[in-house]
Amino acid sequence: MPVFPDLSNLSSNSTIGNLFALPNNSYPFYWLWIMSALWLIIAFTLYFKEKERKVSGNMLSSMAVSSFAILVLSAIGTFGVGFISLQIMLYILIFNLLIIGIWIFSN
DSSP states (O other): OOOOOOGGGOOTTOOHHHHHTHHHHHOTTHHHHHHHHHHHHHHHHHHHHHHHHSSSOOHHHHHHHHHHHHHHHHHIIIIIIOOSOHHHHHHHHHHHHHHHHHHHHOO
């Protein structure tokens, strides 16, 4: 039977980062899935909002803009608060820089 972390591990002077880091103890890719879902939500929201204003939207530019936003959020989560591990930050960084690079070097 798997053992899941509970709030008994937190001390009386715990920070918000300690509370957010709890899911990482049982499933290390928890915040990767959360950031991926946020990336998809931001990308599709930007794309369909642009499609409302114009006849055609550019999905690649919407993906790149959402990649910038997720990079900022994950950097705050890794270096500021400390609930995203460096390993997960590297996965997020590589994927988002790949999307941004494709967007920059495309026509």
